[in-house]
Amino acid sequence: MNKSMLLAALLSFACGEAVASTSTQAPEFAGIDHWFNSPPLRMSALRGKVVLIDFWAYSCINCIRAMPHVEHLYETYKDQGLVVVGVHAPEFDFERDPANVQAAIARAGVTYPVAMDSGLSTWNAWHNQFWPAEYLVDRDGKLIGHHYGEGGYDKMENAIRLLLGLDMQAPENTANQFKPGPGDTPELHLGSAGQQGFGNAESGGEGTRRFSVPAALAMHKFALGGSWEITRQYARTVGTEVELQLRFKAARLYMVASADSTTALEVTVDGNPQPAVEVQGSRLYTLFDSHDDREHVLHLRIPRAGLRVYSFTFG
Known part of the structure; x- marks a missing residue:
């Protein structure tokens, strides 16, 4: 097995999701009407970096619980070649207000770049369907893997470490991570x-x-x-x-x-x-x-x- 095949197999395991045998080029950002914590970014200009895209909405409890994990990844690896971009994709009309999104970013203590995708153009370009959803892109701009929902934090972190050329680390203690009880009421x-x-x-x-x-x-x-x-x-x-x-x-x-x-x-x-x-x-x-x-x-x-x-x- 050559190096690229080994990496793909490891990332498939680390992300906990199936990865296509031939990685696809990550889509560009589309229809972004505001950027927070950053000037406008383009995927094509991020070649050479490992990129984590996190789709979220500020009224989504699952997103709120996952955000400290995303912030941890950004703070830990931003100086080692990782770029994190939060794509805010609204579920409700009030989430299209930049002032509301900016206030939510401040409440959550988010410091990584956030793009407002009010028309869901980027959401659609990435064929996304979930909040939260993470997409991992390698240094060549290829989409490597994804994870939907909460959890799997140590697996995503190890996938990032592999792409950055770092050793994998032991799984974290998941005792305090949220897990729904059997038969809990749906949204x-x-x-x-x-x-x-x-x-x-x-x-x-x-x-x-x-x-x-x-x-x-x-x-x-x-x-x-x-x-x-x-x-x-x-x-x-x-x-x-x-x-x-x-x-x-x-x-x-x-x-x-x-x-x-x-x-x-x-x-x-x-x-x-x-x-x-x-x-x-x-x-x-x-x-x-x-x-x-x-x-x-x-x-x-x-x-x-x-x-x-x-x-x-x-x-």
């Missing part, structure tokens, strides 16, 4: 496009109507109470004294939301009050944080109109 979207988990008797289609919370709510379902407007991307409170219930299985619960003005939510889980949550700005909010991975019931009381709820995610 739920409230907007009509891709709506999942809608538990009301009333229609979940677009429009404004009054909802009644059912007497019994099935697992992995949410229900609205009071007056709400449903759009393609979110459900928005129209009246005052509005409520939302959710029956879920997970140890942690997050909500992607925004509000016209600061909105204080009354949060209870299994009848127990949780720390107050103030929705201020468009981002991910933590509603429940525990080590108790079992069935729970969330009850949200919302005192005013203008709260937009996009999705619930779990951890």
Whole structure:
């Protein structure tokens, strides 16, 4: 086996993903409307460097949990020939606002270059389908391997080390890495496009109507109470004294939301009050944080109109 074949085999193992027998040229960045932490970059100008492309969205909990790993790779290997580029590819409209993305970069302490791919042109050029997704490119600009989702951090790091000509290192302790429990609730979207988990008797289609919370709510379902407007991307409170219930299985619960003005939510889980949550700005909010991975019931009381709820995610 020649050196290139050996490297491809090692990288295939290290990335945990199948690698094509003939590596393909990495696509160029396309349709980037803003760059942060860097002047504009081009893949063709990065020949001679090992490049890690990380697709993310700032309201994605999986991306948020993976970002310290990406920052670690950048800080550890940036002086040894690695270039890291975070490609911010929005899931929701508010993630197309440069000010929101810049604030998210600051909150996360990201120092590597970030490209805003608001029209998903680069996402499409790379044929990507996931948040987060990492793509590894060698010094010749060839796409070597990829990894989707959280985890596999030591494998990706060893793949980078191989491309940089460094020795592989022992696997890290993965005890603290997130792993979903069996039967945990999947991500739920409230907007009509891709709506999942809608538990009301009333229609979940677009429009404004009054909802009644059912007497019994099935697992992995949410229900609205009071007056709400449903759009393609979110459900928005129209009246005052509005409520939302959710029956879920997970140890942690997050909500992607925004509000016209600061909105204080009354949060209870299994009848127990949780720390107050103030929705201020468009981002991910933590509603429940525990080590108790079992069935729970969330009850949200919302005192005013203008709260937009996009999705619930779990951890």
